[in-house]
Amino acid sequence: MPDNPGLWCQEGWTRFRHGDFACTVVSDGLLEMGPARDNFPNAEPADVDALLTGHHLEPERVRLDQNLLVVDTPDGRVLFDTGVGTVPELGVATFGAQTGKAVANLEAAGIDPASIDVVAITHAHPDHCWGLVDADGKPLYPNARIIVSEVEYRHWTDLSKVDSAPNQHLRDHYTGADLNLNAYAGRLTLIGDGDEVVPGITAIATPGHSPGHVVYRITSGGRTMICWGDLCHHYVLLLRRPDWGFRFDYDKAAATAQRRRIYDLVEAERHAVFAYHFPFPGLGHLRRDGEGYAWLPAQPEPE
Ligand SMILES: [Zn+2]
8 A cells, every 4th residue: 555645635635615614624644444344243244345346445445534624613713523643652553654644734724733722522532532632742732622522531531441441452542532632631621412612513412433422513604514523434334324333333222323313314404414534525415315325425615
Protein backbone atom coordinates (compact mmCIF):
# COMPACT_ATOMS: atom_id res chain seq x y z
CA MET A 1 0.00 0.00 0.00
CA PRO A 2 1.64 3.27 -1.01
CA ASP A 3 1.68 5.89 1.69
CA ASN A 4 -0.42 8.30 -0.28
CA PRO A 5 -3.05 10.05 1.83
CA GLY A 6 -3.94 12.20 -1.17
CA LEU A 7 -5.06 9.16 -3.11
CA TRP A 8 -8.77 9.97 -3.02
CA CYS A 9 -8.86 13.09 -0.93
CA GLN A 10 -6.69 15.45 -2.91
CA GLU A 11 -6.90 18.53 -0.76
CA GLY A 12 -7.71 16.91 2.57
CA TRP A 13 -10.50 19.38 3.23
CA THR A 14 -13.56 20.98 1.69
CA ARG A 15 -16.21 23.53 2.65
CA PHE A 16 -19.96 23.76 2.35
CA ARG A 17 -22.84 25.76 3.75
CA HIS A 18 -25.49 24.39 6.09
CA GLY A 19 -28.20 27.01 6.58
CA ASP A 20 -26.40 29.99 8.07
CA PHE A 21 -23.47 27.87 9.28
CA ALA A 22 -20.24 27.61 7.31
CA CYS A 23 -18.86 24.07 7.51
CA THR A 24 -15.43 22.66 6.76
CA VAL A 25 -14.69 18.94 6.48
CA VAL A 26 -11.12 17.96 7.27
CA SER A 27 -9.67 14.49 6.73
CA ASP A 28 -7.56 12.70 9.32
CA GLY A 29 -6.64 10.14 6.64
CA LEU A 30 -7.70 6.58 5.90
CA LEU A 31 -8.15 3.60 8.18
CA GLU A 32 -7.23 0.30 6.53
CA MET A 33 -9.50 -2.29 8.11
CA GLY A 34 -8.65 -5.39 6.05
CA PRO A 35 -11.44 -7.93 5.51
CA ALA A 36 -14.75 -7.28 7.28
CA ARG A 37 -16.43 -10.65 6.79
CA ASP A 38 -16.10 -11.86 10.39
CA ASN A 39 -17.30 -8.67 12.07
CA PHE A 40 -21.05 -9.23 11.85
CA PRO A 41 -22.50 -11.74 14.30
CA ASN A 42 -25.77 -12.17 12.38
CA ALA A 43 -24.25 -12.50 8.90
CA GLU A 44 -22.60 -15.32 6.99
CA PRO A 45 -19.07 -14.25 5.95
CA ALA A 46 -19.89 -15.04 2.30
CA ASP A 47 -22.88 -12.70 2.45
CA VAL A 48 -20.67 -9.85 3.71
CA ASP A 49 -18.27 -10.42 0.82
CA ALA A 50 -21.14 -10.59 -1.67
CA LEU A 51 -22.65 -7.31 -0.46
CA LEU A 52 -19.29 -5.55 -0.84
CA THR A 53 -18.61 -7.06 -4.26
CA GLY A 54 -22.12 -6.06 -5.34
CA HIS A 55 -21.16 -2.45 -4.58
CA HIS A 56 -17.84 -2.70 -6.46
CA LEU A 57 -15.89 -2.79 -3.19
CA GLU A 58 -12.93 -5.04 -2.41
CA PRO A 59 -13.80 -7.53 0.37
CA GLU A 60 -10.17 -8.02 1.39
CA ARG A 61 -9.51 -4.36 1.89
CA VAL A 62 -12.24 -2.38 3.59
CA ARG A 63 -11.20 1.23 4.12
CA LEU A 64 -12.80 3.90 6.22
CA ASP A 65 -12.42 7.64 5.86
CA GLN A 66 -12.12 9.87 8.89
CA ASN A 67 -14.04 13.09 8.34
CA LEU A 68 -13.78 15.80 10.96
CA LEU A 69 -16.43 18.50 10.82
CA VAL A 70 -15.84 22.14 11.75
CA VAL A 71 -18.97 24.30 12.05
CA ASP A 72 -18.74 28.07 12.31
CA THR A 73 -21.74 29.35 14.22
CA PRO A 74 -22.45 32.88 15.52
CA ASP A 75 -21.78 31.44 18.99
CA GLY A 76 -18.45 29.81 18.30
CA ARG A 77 -16.43 27.47 16.12
CA VAL A 78 -17.17 23.82 16.87
CA LEU A 79 -15.03 20.83 15.88
CA PHE A 80 -16.66 17.38 15.92
CA ASP A 81 -14.21 14.56 16.75
CA THR A 82 -10.46 14.71 16.33
CA GLY A 83 -8.94 11.70 14.56
CA VAL A 84 -6.35 9.23 15.88
CA GLY A 85 -3.74 11.81 16.89
CA THR A 86 0.03 11.64 16.80
CA VAL A 87 1.00 10.39 20.26
CA PRO A 88 3.84 8.04 19.23
CA GLU A 89 2.72 4.95 21.14
CA LEU A 90 -0.98 5.46 20.27
CA GLY A 91 -2.44 7.06 17.11
CA VAL A 92 -0.29 6.46 14.08
CA ALA A 93 1.48 3.53 15.75
CA THR A 94 -1.88 1.77 16.02
CA PHE A 95 -3.57 2.93 12.85
CA GLY A 96 -0.80 3.49 10.31
CA ALA A 97 0.95 6.35 8.56
CA GLN A 98 -2.09 7.21 6.42
CA THR A 99 -3.72 8.62 9.55
CA GLY A 100 -2.96 11.47 11.94
CA LYS A 101 -3.47 14.16 9.27
CA ALA A 102 -6.10 16.23 11.10
CA VAL A 103 -4.03 19.20 12.23
CA ALA A 104 -2.10 19.47 8.96
CA ASN A 105 -5.37 19.46 7.04
CA LEU A 106 -7.01 21.94 9.42
CA GLU A 107 -4.11 24.30 8.80
CA ALA A 108 -4.27 23.66 5.04
CA ALA A 109 -7.93 24.73 5.24
CA GLY A 110 -6.87 27.93 6.99
CA ILE A 111 -8.15 26.86 10.42
CA ASP A 112 -5.84 27.59 13.34
CA PRO A 113 -6.39 24.96 16.10
CA ALA A 114 -6.31 27.89 18.55
CA SER A 115 -9.46 29.24 16.88
CA ILE A 116 -11.57 26.22 17.88
CA ASP A 117 -13.94 27.20 20.71
CA VAL A 118 -15.56 23.83 21.30
CA VAL A 119 -14.57 20.25 20.53
CA ALA A 120 -17.65 18.01 20.66
CA ILE A 121 -16.84 14.31 20.89
CA THR A 122 -19.29 11.64 19.69
CA HIS A 123 -17.56 8.97 21.77
CA ALA A 124 -14.16 8.28 23.28
CA HIS A 125 -12.84 5.58 20.94
CA PRO A 126 -9.31 6.11 19.61
CA ASP A 127 -10.15 7.42 16.14
CA HIS A 128 -12.47 10.06 17.62
CA CYS A 129 -10.75 11.39 20.74
CA TRP A 130 -7.04 10.55 20.53
CA GLY A 131 -6.41 13.67 18.47
CA LEU A 132 -7.08 16.06 21.34
CA VAL A 133 -3.43 16.24 22.38
CA ASP A 134 -0.11 16.58 20.60
CA ALA A 135 2.71 14.03 20.65
CA ASP A 136 3.77 15.33 24.09
CA GLY A 137 0.29 14.99 25.57
CA LYS A 138 -0.42 18.74 25.53
CA PRO A 139 -3.81 20.13 24.36
CA LEU A 140 -3.86 20.76 20.61
CA TYR A 141 -6.85 23.08 20.96
CA PRO A 142 -5.59 25.53 23.57
CA ASN A 143 -8.73 27.67 23.73
CA ALA A 144 -11.37 24.96 23.42
CA ARG A 145 -13.72 23.48 25.93
CA ILE A 146 -14.43 19.80 25.38
CA ILE A 147 -17.94 18.40 25.25
CA VAL A 148 -18.31 14.69 25.91
CA SER A 149 -21.11 12.51 27.19
CA GLU A 150 -20.88 12.04 30.95
CA VAL A 151 -21.49 8.29 30.61
CA GLU A 152 -18.73 8.05 28.03
CA TYR A 153 -16.27 10.07 30.05
CA ARG A 154 -16.84 8.06 33.24
CA HIS A 155 -16.55 4.74 31.40
CA TRP A 156 -13.36 5.34 29.44
CA THR A 157 -11.38 7.35 31.98
CA ASP A 158 -11.90 4.72 34.72
CA LEU A 159 -8.34 3.41 34.83
CA SER A 160 -9.31 0.73 37.37
CA LYS A 161 -10.54 -1.19 34.31
CA VAL A 162 -7.17 -1.25 32.57
CA ASP A 163 -5.67 -4.29 34.30
CA SER A 164 -8.69 -6.47 33.60
CA ALA A 165 -9.05 -5.39 29.95
CA PRO A 166 -8.70 -8.47 27.71
CA ASN A 167 -6.08 -7.11 25.31
CA GLN A 168 -3.60 -4.30 24.76
CA HIS A 169 -5.84 -2.56 22.25
CA LEU A 170 -8.60 -2.19 24.84
CA ARG A 171 -6.09 -1.18 27.53
CA ASP A 172 -4.99 1.58 25.15
CA HIS A 173 -8.62 2.69 24.78
CA TYR A 174 -8.75 3.54 28.49
CA THR A 175 -5.31 5.10 28.82
CA GLY A 176 -5.71 7.03 25.54
CA ALA A 177 -9.10 8.44 26.55
CA ASP A 178 -7.73 9.43 29.95
CA LEU A 179 -4.65 11.08 28.42
CA ASN A 180 -6.66 13.01 25.83
CA LEU A 181 -9.74 14.05 27.80
CA ASN A 182 -8.08 14.81 31.11
CA ALA A 183 -5.50 17.03 29.40
CA TYR A 184 -8.46 19.44 29.36
CA ALA A 185 -9.28 19.20 33.07
CA GLY A 186 -11.32 22.23 34.09
CA ARG A 187 -12.53 22.72 30.50
CA LEU A 188 -14.63 19.57 30.17
CA THR A 189 -18.40 19.84 29.85
CA LEU A 190 -20.13 16.52 30.53
CA ILE A 191 -23.44 16.24 28.71
CA GLY A 192 -26.46 14.00 28.36
CA ASP A 193 -29.38 13.50 25.99
CA GLY A 194 -30.82 16.75 24.64
CA ASP A 195 -28.10 19.03 26.00
CA GLU A 196 -27.02 22.01 23.93
CA VAL A 197 -23.49 22.40 22.55
CA VAL A 198 -24.04 25.94 21.22
CA PRO A 199 -27.34 27.41 19.96
CA GLY A 200 -28.52 25.25 17.04
CA ILE A 201 -26.55 22.17 18.07
CA THR A 202 -27.79 19.54 20.54
CA ALA A 203 -26.78 16.02 21.56
CA ILE A 204 -28.92 12.93 21.07
CA ALA A 205 -27.89 9.99 23.27
CA THR A 206 -27.38 6.85 21.16
CA PRO A 207 -25.70 4.39 23.56
CA GLY A 208 -24.74 1.04 22.09
CA HIS A 209 -21.61 1.19 19.97
CA SER A 210 -20.00 2.73 23.03
CA PRO A 211 -21.66 3.17 26.45
CA GLY A 212 -22.15 6.93 26.05
CA HIS A 213 -22.18 7.39 22.29
CA VAL A 214 -24.01 10.53 21.16
CA VAL A 215 -24.89 12.00 17.79
CA TYR A 216 -25.33 15.72 17.26
CA ARG A 217 -28.28 17.49 15.68
CA ILE A 218 -27.06 20.59 13.83
CA THR A 219 -29.84 22.96 12.77
CA SER A 220 -29.59 26.30 10.98
CA GLY A 221 -31.81 28.18 8.55
CA GLY A 222 -34.45 25.44 8.67
CA ARG A 223 -31.97 22.70 7.77
CA THR A 224 -30.90 19.86 10.01
CA MET A 225 -27.90 17.59 9.72
CA ILE A 226 -27.12 14.66 12.02
CA CYS A 227 -23.42 14.28 12.78
CA TRP A 228 -23.40 10.61 13.68
CA GLY A 229 -19.90 9.48 14.64
CA ASP A 230 -19.86 5.68 14.71
CA LEU A 231 -23.60 5.13 14.65
CA CYS A 232 -22.73 3.50 11.31
CA HIS A 233 -19.18 2.98 10.07
CA HIS A 234 -19.64 1.98 6.47
CA TYR A 235 -21.88 3.36 3.78
CA VAL A 236 -22.89 -0.11 2.64
CA LEU A 237 -22.48 -2.73 5.37
CA LEU A 238 -24.53 -1.63 8.39
CA LEU A 239 -26.62 0.77 6.36
CA ARG A 240 -27.88 -1.84 3.91
CA ARG A 241 -28.11 -4.50 6.63
CA PRO A 242 -28.63 -2.97 10.07
CA ASP A 243 -29.78 -6.37 11.34
CA TRP A 244 -26.30 -7.89 10.92
CA GLY A 245 -25.05 -6.31 14.17
CA PHE A 246 -21.43 -5.35 14.71
CA ARG A 247 -18.87 -7.36 16.64
CA PHE A 248 -17.20 -4.29 18.14
CA ASP A 249 -20.35 -2.72 19.57
CA TYR A 250 -20.30 -2.46 23.37
CA ASP A 251 -23.99 -3.43 23.55
CA LYS A 252 -24.95 -5.02 20.24
CA ALA A 253 -28.72 -5.02 20.71
CA ALA A 254 -28.75 -1.38 21.85
CA ALA A 255 -26.43 -0.31 19.01
CA THR A 256 -28.67 -1.95 16.42
CA ALA A 257 -31.78 -0.34 17.93
CA GLN A 258 -30.13 3.11 17.92
CA ARG A 259 -29.05 2.63 14.31
CA ARG A 260 -32.61 1.85 13.28
CA ARG A 261 -33.99 4.75 15.32
CA ILE A 262 -31.67 7.36 13.83
CA TYR A 263 -31.90 5.98 10.27
CA ASP A 264 -35.69 6.17 10.51
CA LEU A 265 -35.56 9.69 11.99
CA VAL A 266 -33.21 10.95 9.29
CA GLU A 267 -35.30 9.50 6.49
CA ALA A 268 -38.66 10.62 7.90
CA GLU A 269 -37.46 14.16 8.59
CA ARG A 270 -35.34 14.38 5.41
CA HIS A 271 -32.33 15.40 7.48
CA ALA A 272 -28.84 15.38 6.02
CA VAL A 273 -26.23 13.05 7.52
CA PHE A 274 -22.62 13.82 8.25
CA ALA A 275 -20.88 10.46 8.63
CA TYR A 276 -17.40 10.32 10.12
CA HIS A 277 -16.31 7.14 8.32
CA PHE A 278 -18.16 7.41 4.99
CA PRO A 279 -16.38 8.39 1.77
CA PHE A 280 -15.08 11.96 1.97
CA PRO A 281 -16.65 14.38 2.68
CA GLY A 282 -19.23 12.15 4.41
CA LEU A 283 -22.27 14.27 3.59
CA GLY A 284 -25.46 12.69 2.26
CA HIS A 285 -28.99 11.44 2.76
CA LEU A 286 -30.70 8.10 3.29
CA ARG A 287 -33.33 6.38 1.22
CA ARG A 288 -35.12 3.30 2.52
CA ASP A 289 -34.23 0.34 0.32
CA GLY A 290 -34.99 -3.33 1.01
CA GLU A 291 -33.95 -4.37 4.53
CA GLY A 292 -32.02 -1.17 5.17
CA TYR A 293 -31.06 2.10 3.58
CA ALA A 294 -29.13 3.34 0.57
CA TRP A 295 -26.55 6.12 0.93
CA LEU A 296 -27.13 9.11 -1.35
CA PRO A 297 -24.03 11.31 -1.37
CA ALA A 298 -24.96 14.99 -1.33
CA GLN A 299 -23.68 17.66 -3.60
CA PRO A 300 -22.61 20.13 -0.93
CA GLU A 301 -23.91 23.68 -1.20
CA PRO A 302 -20.98 25.98 -1.92
CA GLU A 303 -19.99 28.29 0.87
ZN1 LIG B 1 -14.78 5.41 14.51
